[in-house]
Amino acid sequence: MDWLAGHVQRLKMAHDRAGERQREAAARRKERHDRGIVAPDLCPGDLVVTRQRFKSRAKIQDFWGERLFVVKEVPGQNGGPYLIAPRDGLCDPKRVTRNEIRQYFERPTVQPLGTMEAPTVEAHREPEPTTTEYLEWHIILPSEPVSKIPVRVTPPPPVRQPPVARPTATAPPPPVVPPVVRPAAPAPLRRSTRTTKGMTKPWN
Incomplete structure (x- = not known):
């Protein structure tokens, strides 16, 4: 009986240690897994x-x-x-x-360019001058008549005409001489170089 009670106690102790190590390993795995999570926490209404x-x-x-x-x-x-x-x-x-x-994040609405109201720009107008702001202009005329005042007129420069190209005399082309066709030389006769030439006898 003492051996059996001690064996049960040892098994219970081993079971507790195995469970504690398993929980520690699960916590390490969860911590390593949560490092790559970038999703924000959601709240009601999102x-x-x-x-x-x-x-x-x-x-x-x-x-x-x-x-x-x-x-x-x-x-x-x-x-x-x-x-x-x-x-x-x-x-x-x-x-x-x-x-x-x-x-999901809602994007702000952008007003199209065609519906945008153009800013109103007031035209700048300068005040009209009063009668006292006008200047008086005096025209001084010559004492002598205009016809007696000598006027120097510069004549326009002469217009140069471009040179006219004259036709040049060309020599007549040389006469066409037909080529002379010479007859081909006859082929030389082939002579035998054997030492026994002319000494053969015809067959009977």
């Missing part, structure tokens, strides 16, 4: 979009949908799903995990 799931191949489809949802409930300290409802109210609320939703 706008989110959901991930789209396609049954067929969808390489060029959008990863996130266009319908906006409003976060209604967030999980507690122990974790859990989020409760979201569509912004337009066309479908029922649903519960999703954090990996299935992404926060």
Whole structure:
């Protein structure tokens, strides 16, 4: 009986140590996993979009949908799903995990250029001068008549005409002489260089 009680105690101690090491390893894994998470914490009222799931191949489809949802409930300290409802109210609320939703930030509306009102600029007008601001101009005429005043007129420079090209006499072309065709020389006769030439006898 003493051996059995000691064996049970040793097994319980080993079980407790194994559980403690397992919890420590799980905490280290969670800390290492949370380092790469950049998703901010969501609060009730935030706008989110959901991930789209396609049954067929969808390489060029959008990863996130266009319908906006409003976060209604967030999980507690122990974790859990989020409760979201569509912004337009066309479908029922649903519960999703954090990996299935992404926060949506509304962009500020930009007014088109065609609808912008042009700033009003008041034209600057200078005040009209009064009668006292006008200047008096006096014209001084010559004492002698204008016809007696000598006027020197410079004649215009002579216009030079461009030289006219005269045709030059060209020599007549030389007469065409037909080529002289000479007859080809006859081929030389082939003579035998054998020492026994002319000494052969015809066959009987």
